[in-house]
Amino acid sequence: MSKTITGFSKLTKEEKTTWLIKNFLSDYPESKPILNQYLNSNTKLQQLHDEFIENSISNFYLPFAIAPNFIINDNAYVLPMAIEESSVVAAASLVAKFWSKRGGFKAEVLSTTKIGQVHFMYAGAYLNLETYFNSIKPTLLKATESITKNMRKRGGGILDIELRDKTSDLDNYYQLHVTFETKDSMGANFINSCLETIANTFRKDDVEIVMSILSNYIPDCLVKAEVSCNIDDLGENGVEFANKFYQAVQIAHVEPHRAVTHNKGIMNGIDAVVIATGNDFRAVEAGVHAYAAKSGKYKSLSNCSIDNGIFKFWIEIPLALGTVGGLTTLHPISKLSLNLLQNPSAKELMMIVAVAGLAQNFAALKALTTTGIQQGHMKMHLNNILNQLEATKEEKKTLIKTLNNKQITHNIVNNALQQLRIK
Numbered sequence: 001m002s003k004t005i006t007g008f009s010k011l012t013k014e015e016k017t018t019w020l021i022k023n024f025l026s027d028y029p030e031s032k033p034i035l036n037q038y039l040n041s042n043t044k045l046q047q048l049h050d051e052f053i054e055n056s057i058s059n060f061y062l063p064f065a066i067a068p069n070f071i072i073n074d075n076a077y078v079l080p081m082a083i084e085e086s087s088v089v090a091a092a093s094l095v096a097k098f099w100s101k102r103g104g105f106k107a108e109v110l111s112t113t114k115i116g117q118v119h120f121m122y123a124g125a126y127l128n129l130e131t132y133f134n135s136i137k138p139t140l141l142k143a144t145e146s147i148t149k150n151m152r153k154r155g156g157g158i159l160d161i162e163l164r165d166k167t168s169d170l171d172n173y174y175q176l177h178v179t180f181e182t183k184d185s186m187g188a189n190f191i192n193s194c195l196e197t198i199a200n201t202f203r204k205d206d207v208e209i210v211m212s213i214l215s216n217y218i219p220d221c222l223v224k225a226e227v228s229c230n231i232d233d234l235g236e237n238g239v240e241f242a243n244k245f246y247q248a249v250q251i252a253h254v255e256p257h258r259a260v261t262h263n264k265g266i267m268n269g270i271d272a273v274v275i276a277t278g279n280d281f282r283a284v285e286a287g288v289h290a291y292a293a294k295s296g297k298y299k300s301l302s303n304c305s306i307d308n309g310i311f312k313f314w315i316e317i318p319l320a321l322g323t324v325g326g327l328t329t330l331h332p333i334s335k336l337s338l339n340l341l342q343n344p345s346a347k348e349l350m351m352i353v354a355v356a357g358l359a360q361n362f363a364a365l366k367a368l369t370t371t372g373i374q375q376g377h378m379k380m381h382l383n384n385i386l387n388q389l390e391a392t393k394e395e396k397k398t399l400i401k402t403l404n405n406k407q408i409t410h411n412i413v414n415n416a417l418q419q420l421r422i423k
Helices: 013-024 031-037 043-050 088-100 126-143 145-153 188-202 238-254 256-276 281-292 332-340 346-368 374-388 393-402 410-422
Strands: 064-072 075-082 106-109 114-121 157-165 173-181 208-214 222-230 302-307 310-318
Touching: 013 031, 064 088, 064 346, 075 088, 075 256, 075 332, 075 346, 088 256, 088 346, 106 346, 114 188, 126 145, 126 157, 126 173, 126 188, 145 157, 145 188, 173 188, 188 208, 222 346, 238 256, 238 302, 238 310, 238 346, 256 281, 256 332, 256 346, 281 310, 310 346, 374 393, 374 410, 393 410
Parallel strands: none
Antiparallel strands: 064 075, 106 222, 114 173, 114 208, 157 173, 222 310, 302 310
16 A cells, blocks of 8 residues: 555545544554644634644643743743743752842843855855945945835834955855844845845846845844852752752863753753743854854853852843734734733843843752752652552652652653552
């Protein structure tokens, strides 16, 4: 039996599901009920979800949570977070409360420039290409005026177009390096539309356009977030804690294996807020990790210092985010999330997201250098295992108390549950 199909996208959702089950899920009878139970009973809302992507057959839900008690630049926030990983929201909430009593988080946007490039090949003399570029540059800008009109009204648009010689990296390779300001929009469609228009206008017989596309590496779209306090205000054994914390950050600066896990924890906080607000977490991830390797070696995204009895912890990262357009205005939960954040501008959202990453990193490092990371994880892990074993509410309550601070494995929990039921 052939398991390939022509015209799949033209089938109804029911026909798609029937074909899928017949060919790939015939030994999994629960498949259809599972797919159906995650469809939205609100027909209009389901249609909205179906139109986000192609070949939709159901929905995949993530838990939507909030982390309260964030004080950012003296303003109170509740952060929306969409994530499946245990302890992330709890950790963020605890850190928010901890720093709310020590002045809160401070954040600032350092720059907001975004980048797009027209990549092309040219085998002629560079001087001739440079002369051509200089002569046509005003025409390139003029050609995009109809696209940039509304953006320019909001204070954005094309900032500059540069000709860059990349032949030392690849024979005959050049690029038009275009910088943009997109204000409250993430700007992907705007940037790509401008680039394609520029490419078509720049094109000539001896110039071979390869592609035109925005870059998700945006080292000049930067935001900084930080916390600081007197070491004595860090609590009992503040000096010892601060020194171990500092050492942990330094290790992540010199050891890439640790840096990757260190930065992954930062992205737990960042991605959760980025997803909740309808932004592109894959683009954010790619840009942030590239920035972590900007020196040629992959390093920690966060920094720590101890000077004159003052503990300071900060992060500086590139973030291209939007509060208008795309899912931010289409997805009901994303719209709610932005309302929850008091309808921030793109710059304000950059600061909030950076704070989420810093808070998550502080929580992880605090746990690692004191009690160990597993204590918090094991509580959620135990609860997940009890759910898998279909423990009752009373059984959960008893076993969470009985197994507190003990090693947790599926086998240990299962045996404890069976013993409890025998008793």
